Amino acid sequence: MSDATNNDERIKDISRFRAALIRPELGGIVGTIAVFTFFLLFAFDSGMFSSQGVLNWSVVSAQFMIIAVGACLLMIAGEFDLSVGSMIGFAGMMIAIFGVTLEFPMWIAILLTFTICIAFGALNGFIVVKTGLPSFIVTLATLFILRGFTIFIPQTIERKTIIGGIREAAEGDWLAPVFGGTILKGPFQWMGDMGWIAVRTRGKFEGQPLVDGVPMLIIWALGLVVVGHILLTRTRFGNWIYAAGGDAQAARYAGVPVERVKILMFMFTAFVATVFAVSQVMEFGSAGADRGLLKEFEAIIAVVIGGALLTGGYGSVIGAALGALIFGVVQQGLFFANVESSLFRVFLGVILLLAVILNTYIRRLITGER
C-alpha cells in the first residue's frame, strides 16, 4: 500500500494492524469469532448446534439482521428511527385488519400495509428534514403514535388486541409465502434421508426432517444484507448516504440531494420493519398489539456492535449483520446453555458500551483527531 509516493517524513507508514482496525467490520468479525468459540466450547452438547438449534438462532439472528440493515443505512445517513418497534407492531396489525377482519385477499393486505408503513417512514423523514429537529425526538413521537393506533384500532373494531386466523386467511395466497414460506425443502429431505440431520421418528410425518427447509425470513435477511452492502459501497447513492451523514452541509454544497437521501433511508427503514412484521405474522398466524417492543434499540445495538458511528457518516452493513448474528447467537445460546436469561441484558449492556468505546477510538484513528 505505501510506496515511494509517501515522502513526508513525519507520516509513519501505518501498520497492517492499524489498517485492519480502520475497517468498520472489525469489531463484528472479532465478536462473531469469540461468540462462536465460546458456545462451541461450553454449550456444544446443549443442542444448540443440532439442525433445530441452528435453525433457532439463525431465525432470531435473521430477524435482527433485517431491521439492522435499515437502521444501519439510516444511521450512516446521520439519522435514527426509534419507531421501528412500533412500526413492526403496527404493520402486523394492519395485515390482520385488512386480511382477516376486512377479508381482503392476503396479497392486497400485504401491499396495502407496505404502502401505509413506507408512507409513515416518508413522513418521519419529511418532518426531520423540514424542521431540522433531531430524528431522535421526531421518531420518538412516531413510536407512541403508531403504538397507540396499534392498540386502538383492533380494540375498536374487534374488541381485542390480538387478531388470529392470519395463516388460514393466507392459505393459497401467492404473495404470503414470499414472507412466511420455506424453501430448499428437497435438499433438506435429502440430508434427512442421508442421516445428516435429525428426522421425525414417529407419527404421520415419520422420516421427514425436523428442519424441513430454510425459512424465507433468512433469505430476506441475507438478501437485504447483500443489497444493502452493494448499495452502500458500490453505488453513487451509497456515496451520498455517507456524505449526508458525514457532513450534511458539505454534502449539500457539493450538490448531493441530502434531503432526498435521508427521506429515502427513513422509507427503507419502514420497509424492512414491514418485512419483519409480515414474516412474523405469517409465522405466528396472529398479530398482537405488543409486537416489536424495543426492537428499535436492538437494531441500533446490532448496528453499533457492527462498527457504525452513532454520529453518522461511517459504518458497514456487513458489520451490522455480524452484530445481529452476535445478538441472536448469544440470546439463544444462553437459553440453550441454561443461563438465567436476565444475564443476557447484562451482556448486552456491557458489549454495547465496549463497542461504542472501540468505535470512538477507531474514529480518532481515521480522522487523525486527538
Add this chain to the structure above:
Amino acid sequence: MEPIIRMTNIEKHFGSVIALAGVSIEFYAGECHCLLGDNGAGKSTFIKTMSGVHKPTAGEISFEGQPMHFDDPRDSIAAGIATVYQDLAMIPLMSVSRNFFMGNEPVKKIAGLPFFDHEFANRVTMEEMGKMGINLRGPDQAVGTLSGGERQTVAIARAVHFGAKILILDEPTSALGVRQTANVLATVDKVRKQGIAVVFITHNVRHAMAVGDRFTVLNRGKTFGTAKRGEITPEALQDMMAGGQELASLEGSLGGTV
C-alpha cells in the same frame, strides 16, 4: 475584455438588516479577484448570492453576458461556479477519492445497473492530487488525515477538475499555518493561469497582495470600488477595510504592525 460574471447593484436584506446595500463588481477569467473586508462587511452574503445560496433582494447578475437567476446552489454549480468553503469543503470520515467525486460520482454499468466506478475514481484522484503536489498514501486515505491546507487544495482540485469557470474561495487561508498558506496561494496561482476566474475572500491583506490581480473592499454592505494590482498599497487596503479612521488612530499605538 468582457467580464465572465457581472454583479450589478446587488442588494440583500435579511428582514430589517441590510447586508448588502448595492454592490457592483465584475470578475474576469484568468484573474484572481480579492474580496476584502472585516467581519460582518457582507463578504459571505455576497458570495452566497453569487453561488445561488441566497437570492438577491435587488440587482442583476449577468453570467457570460446573459442575465442569470440561480434558484439553488445546484444551478450555479451547473453553470460553472464552484465555491470552496473554509471548513465545509470536505467530509473527514470519507476517503479522498469518495470526497473528490462527491456529487459527481463516475458510474460504470454492470449488467445494466449503474455502479460507482471506484477504479476510475481512484486513478483520477491520484493523478489530480499528484498535479497539485499532494502525496497520498492511497486514494482510500480518509480526508481527516490531511492537513487543513491539503483539504483546501483537494477541494480546489475537485472544482477545477469538474470544469469550474469561476472558483470562489471563502477565506481559504484564515485557519492555516505559514507553509500551508503558501501552498494554497501557489494553488490559486496555478488555477488562475488555467484561465479560471478566482474570487478570493480574505481579511488578510498580505495574502491578497500575494496573488491578487484586482482588489475590492467591502465595508458595511458597500464597496469602495475596485483597484487593479499596482494601483493600491497594502496600507490603503488595510485602511479601507477598517473603515478608514479608527485604524489610523490605532496604527499609531501599534506602530504599523497590524
